[in-house]
Amino acid sequence: MFSDIANHWANECIMALAQRGFISGYPNGTFRPKALVSRAEFAALLPKVFDQLTERQAAGSFADVPMQHWAHGAVTWASQRGLLSGYEDGSFRPRQTMSRVQAVVVVVAGLDAAQGVAAEVSQTDLTTTYFSDAAQIPDYAKEAVSAALDRQLLERLGEPRPMQPNQAITRGEVAALLCRALAIPAAELTGEYPALAADQTAIFQQFLQQEEGFDAAKLAFLDRGIQTSPYRDQIAQYAVRLQELPALSAPLKQTAAYPKTGEIFFVNEMGLEFLPPDLLAGCVCLSTLQGGIRQTRWLGRDALSDRQLWSATKFIPLLAVAARANAIAPTVSIDRYRIRPTGSSAQGYTFYELAAGITSYDNRIATSNSLAVMFKNFETPESLEKWTQQITGNQALSFQGRYGEVPFIEFPELWNPQTQKVVLKAKGKRHSGENLVSPYDLTRLMTMAAWHWQVPHDAKIPEIQGHSLATIIRALGVDTARYIDVAIETLGLSDAIDAPVIISKSGFGRSDQRDRTELTYCAFVQFSLPRKITVPGATDPTASHQQYSLAFTLVAAQDVNDANQEARYIDALMATAVTEIIRRAVLGTL
Numbered sequence: 333m334f335s336d337i338a339n340h341w342a343n344e345c346i347m348a349l350a351q352r353g354f355i356s357g358y359p360n361g362t363f364r365p366k367a368l369v370s371r372a373e374f375a376a377l378l379p380k381v382f383d384q385l386t387e388r389q390a391a392g393s394f395a396d397v398p399m400q401h402w403a404h405g406a407v408t409w410a411s412q413r414g415l416l417s418g419y420e421d422g423s424f425r426p427r428q429t430m431s432r433v434q435a436v437v438v439v440v441a442g443l444d445a446a447q448g449v450a451a452e453v454s455q456t457d458l459t460t461t462y463f464s465d466a467a468q469i470p471d472y473a474k475e476a477v478s479a480a481l482d483r484q485l486l487e488r489l490g491e492p493r494p495m496q497p498n499q500a501i502t503r504g505e506v507a508a509l510l511c512r513a514l515a516i517p518a519a520e521l522t523g524e525y526p527a528l529a530a531d532q533t534a535i536f537q538q539f540l541q542q543e544e545g546f547d548a549a550k551l552a553f554l555d556r557g558i559q560t561s562p563y564r565d566q567i568a569q570y571a572v573r574l575q576e577l578p579a580l581s582a583p584l585k586q587t588a589a590y591p592k593t594g595e596i597f598f599v600n601e602m603g604l605e606f607l608p609p610d611l612l613a614g615c616v617c618l619s620t621l622q623g624g625i626r627q628t629r630w631l632g633r634d635a636l637s638d639r640q641l642w643s644a645t646k647f648i649p650l651l652a653v654a655a656r657a658n659a660i661a662p663t664v665s666i667d668r669y670r671i672r673p674t675g676s677s678a679q680g681y682t683f684y685e686l687a688a689g690i691t692s693y694d695n696r697i698a699t700s701n702s703l704a705v706m707f708k709n710f711e712t713p714e715s716l717e718k719w720t721q722q723i724t725g726n727q728a729l730s731f732q733g734r735y736g737e738v739p740f741i742e743f744p745e746l747w748n749p750q751t752q753k754v755v756l757k758a759k760g761k762r763h764s765g766e767n768l769v770s771p772y773d774l775t776r777l778m779t780m781a782a783w784h785w786q787v788p789h790d791a792k793i794p795e796i797q798g799h800s801l802a803t804i805i806r807a808l809g810v811d812t813a814r815y816i817d818v819a820i821e822t823l824g825l826s827d828a829i830d831a832p833v834i835i836s837k838s839g840f841g842r843s844d845q846r847d848r849t850e851l852t853y854c855a856f857v858q859f860s861l862p863r864k865i866t867v868p869g870a871t872d873p874t875a876s877h878q879q880y881s882l883a884f885t886l887v888a889a890q891d892v893n894d895a896n897q898e899a900r901y902i903d904a905l906m907a908t909a910v911t912e913i914i915r916r917a918v919l920g921t922l
Contacts, residue, residue: 333347336364341864342873354381365502368429378413378438391412392411429500430501437476464493485513486872491581493580496579557814574784578879582918587618599635614886614909618882618917638769642850646839653707659794669747686740709742717729717730726770819907820914829860839851852886857883857914
């Protein structure tokens with residue numbers, strides 16, 4: 333019926349009301365669900381929605397709504413029935429937008445009048461229980477909002493959420509509010525939602541077919557690259573989104589506060605039994621927000637065992653360098669510095685240029701391996717290893733190894749071109765040994781970066797500042813592995829997803845010692861979805877979406893004495909596992 337509502341969270345409500353003749357669209361076939369609603373436009377709805385109401389009083393006379401005004405009849409009708417009134421100066425202000433709370437007050441008054449009863453005064457102010465911003469609700473409206481909660485016109489959920497009462501209401505939100513007021517049958521509000529396919533075997537076979545023509549040098553999903561990602565243009569917004577609190581976070585049971593820095597948190601080792609055995613190890617951290625603070629639940633499979641996780645560990649030295657630089661100059665973002673050979677007069681490269689080269693594998697400046705070991709050279713092997721142990725709490729991890737190549741810059745320095753001062757210099761000690769860390773370690777570090785703005789101070793990476801993390805987050809956004817992109821597409825969520833954040837680091841290689849191909853994927857993903865996907869009929873405009881925020885590290889391996897066959901298999905297997913984890917997270921069954 334309308335060309336612009338297919339992906340709107342209230343599309344079924346809009347259709348149901350349009351079919352009843354309560355609302356209409358524009359001549360060009362659009363509805364404009366995000367357009368704001370004026371007082372005149374809202375008044376025009378009332379005679380249709382509350383057509384049974386009788387006149388209660390004389391109509392007000394408004395100088396700015398003369399007889400020839402298109403909404404004169406509707407404004408007069410609403411005034412006679414006590415649903416809308418004017419201002420002290422005798423105006424109606426027809427072009428002024430309606431706020432959310434004003435719309436609720438009018439709808440509650442209409443329902444009371446339709447039932448032939450006066451509004452009941454609630455003995456309890458429900459607004460403070462269910463809305464985190466109840467103080468912003470005008471005193472005149474609190475009784476009506478409490479009544480709306482009492483009647484489930486507005487949902488009563490377990491965690492307080494912002495109502496944003498004084499925010500202008502949109503056409504889509506008005507449709508949703510009226511849908512609940514008119515008690516439109518739930519059957520009419522159940523649309524064609526994403527299938528969220530549960531057959532892992534079928535999904536795996538589908539992915540394996542897509543591996544045709546690929547080999548260990550280039551795989552279908554590991555090497556898909558950021559250039560084709562539908563989220564490429566949103567990477568610059570990732571850090572901003574991570575700083576914002578959602579209106580509603582997906583509910584999660586059996587949670588605990590995010591652990592303090594240096595403390596190992598309990599991991600439920602029975603939580604990932606649904607993953608196939610070729611997923612050797614993994615750690616998943618689920619989360620929800622309670623009172624603006626992250627609460628988490630950790631699931632694992634051999635999550636605390638240290639192992640070679642290949643290039644997935646390369647973001648650790650990025651965090652370490654940023655933390656050291658911020659300890660010296662807390663107000664200076666890491667990307668304001670440049671990296672060059674010690675003693676050089678060259679301008680050098682920005683931190684972001686080199687960090688993005690590690691994750692994107694574009695080889696524009698240097699190889700990923702040579703860049704990663706260069707960042708390691710800002711610390712001695714022992715100090716970087718100790719720093720990592722102190723952050724995650726895993727005193728057994730080893731992190732003194734290289735990445736198979738010589739450093740891009742053997743003796744780098746970090747300098748500020750504005751002050752002409754060098755902040756950090758290479759320690760001059762060669763890194764050699766092994767990089768053996770656990771899936772828990774990587775998941776912990778990834779979440780500490782992403783949730784920096786939502787965990788207590790004693791749970792943060794010491795010294796590191798949000799402005800520097802924003803640069804690292806941007807670099808992690810261009811990871812060549814796009815398993816989460818594939819999962820979102822496979823689950824049919826691409827059109828429904830809102831405000832996504834996808835950051836990750838992958839690691840891949842064939843171990844001669846173990847004679848098998850191995851793949852590690854460490855990722856963080858956050859997005860919002862319409863609640864109606866998992867809660868049919870959820871059309872409350874104050875609770876239209878809920879946010880999902882989780883991180884995981886997965887380790888896959890395969891040994892069939894054929895490097896290309898092994899690589900294709902674990903690439904498809906990883907895509908399948910990521911899809912299943914996100915599916916279960918959305919459905920609340922993980």
